[in-house]
Amino acid sequence: MNVIAQELRACLEERNLAGFLDGFEAMLRTEARPLDIRDITQRILPTILLELLQSRRIDAPCLVRLAQLIRSNVLLVVDNEVLVGINQQLPAAWRVVKDAGTPLPTPLMTYSDEPPRRSKRTAPSGLPASADTIPMRRIVLHSEYALGVVNVSDMMSFKKNVCASRQEREFLKAVRQYFPNLQAYPNVPLRNFIEVEGMVCRLSERHRSYVRAAQVDVLLCTQEEDPVVGFELDSAYHDAAEVVERDQLKDELFSLAGIPLFRIRADNASHVRAEDFYDLLIADAESLDKIRPRRLRPRRDHDTLVPASLQASVMMG
Structure with a gap:
C-alpha cells in the first residue's frame, strides 16, 4: 500500500478525522494520487464518518471542513445516511466556527434532493414544445493517470x-x-x-x-x-x-x-x-527455526485424571 494511503488509513483507524483531512488536503496539493485512495474514501471513510456522526464525536472545525470538501466535489461521499447526518449537525458547527452574521451554508445534496435528469425547456418561437426534449450541456473531462498495478478483476465487483x-x-x-x-x-x-x-x-x-x-x-x-x-x-x-x-x-x-x-x-x-x-x-x-514446531501437539479434551468420587457425584447430579 502507498505510504500516503497508509497514513490516511491509520488516521481513520484511530478515529483521527482532523489528521485524515490534513493528510488528504496535503495530498491534493501534490501530484501524488495513490491508487489505494479510492478504497479508503469509498469503503473505509463512510463507515468511520457514520460512527463519528452517530456518537457526535466530530468537532465543529472538522465538520465544516468536511462539508466544504464534499460540496466542492473534491471528496466524493455517496452514502446518503452520512450526508443527512452532516446536514443535521452542520448548522450548529457553522455557528461555532464562523461569525454570528455569516449566513448558514446550503445543505449538501442528498439522493432525495437530486433533480430529475430530464427537464422541460421552452421551445423556440414558432416550434412546438416536445416533452422528450433533453437539455444539452458541454462537459470537460480532465483525467490524470499514473503507472501502477491494477487488479482489474477486483474492480468488477464489491469483493476485495x-x-x-x-x-x-x-x-x-x-x-x-x-x-x-x-x-x-x-x-x-x-x-x-x-x-x-x-x-x-x-x-x-x-x-x-x-x-x-x-x-x-x-x-x-x-x-x-x-x-x-x-x-x-x-x-x-x-x-x-x-x-x-x-x-x-x-x-x-x-x-x-x-x-x-x-x-x-x-x-x-x-x-x-x-x-x-x-x-x-x-x-x-x-x-x-526456534519457533518452528518440532512435533505435532494436538489439542485434547481429556488429558487429566479425575478423582472417582468427584466423577461419581457428577454422574449422580
Whole structure:
C-alpha cells in the first residue's frame, strides 16, 4: 500500500478525522494520487464518518471542513445516511466556527434532493414544445493517470482481496513455503488471538484503545489454530515518529501475550517478489527455526485424571 494511503488509513483507524483531512488536503496539493485512495474514501471513510456522526464525536472545525470538501466535489461521499447526518449537525458547527452574521451554508445534496435528469425547456418561437426534449450541456473531462498495478478483476465487483497490497501477497507465498506445516493468515485483528480482557490490569488505556483497531500483517497458527508467531512488513512509512509509537505498542502486546513478532523489511516494497522474501527468511533462519514446531501437539479434551468420587457425584447430579 502507498505510504500516503497508509497514513490516511491509520488516521481513520484511530478515529483521527482532523489528521485524515490534513493528510488528504496535503495530498491534493501534490501530484501524488495513490491508487489505494479510492478504497479508503469509498469503503473505509463512510463507515468511520457514520460512527463519528452517530456518537457526535466530530468537532465543529472538522465538520465544516468536511462539508466544504464534499460540496466542492473534491471528496466524493455517496452514502446518503452520512450526508443527512452532516446536514443535521452542520448548522450548529457553522455557528461555532464562523461569525454570528455569516449566513448558514446550503445543505449538501442528498439522493432525495437530486433533480430529475430530464427537464422541460421552452421551445423556440414558432416550434412546438416536445416533452422528450433533453437539455444539452458541454462537459470537460480532465483525467490524470499514473503507472501502477491494477487488479482489474477486483474492480468488477464489491469483493476485495484479503491481502492489502501486492507486497503482502508475495510475502504470504514465501511464508507458506518456508513453514509448510503451519497455517498462515493475512491481516488478522489482534483481538482475535490476544485475550485482552485477561490482562486488563497490565494494559494502559492507550494499549486498549490501540488493540481494538490494530491487526498483524501475517499470523502463523498450528493445525489447531493456536497462534505461533506474527510477521510485520516494515517500510519507510514505519520510520515516522507516530508510526514508531504504534509499532512499540504492538510489540508490547505481543510480548505480554508470549507470541514472537518478527519485522521484515524489503529493499523495494513496490517490486519485491516471493523469492526475495524467501531469501530474507533464509537469512534469519537461526531465529525462525526456534519457533518452528518440532512435533505435532494436538489439542485434547481429556488429558487429566479425575478423582472417582468427584466423577461419581457428577454422574449422580
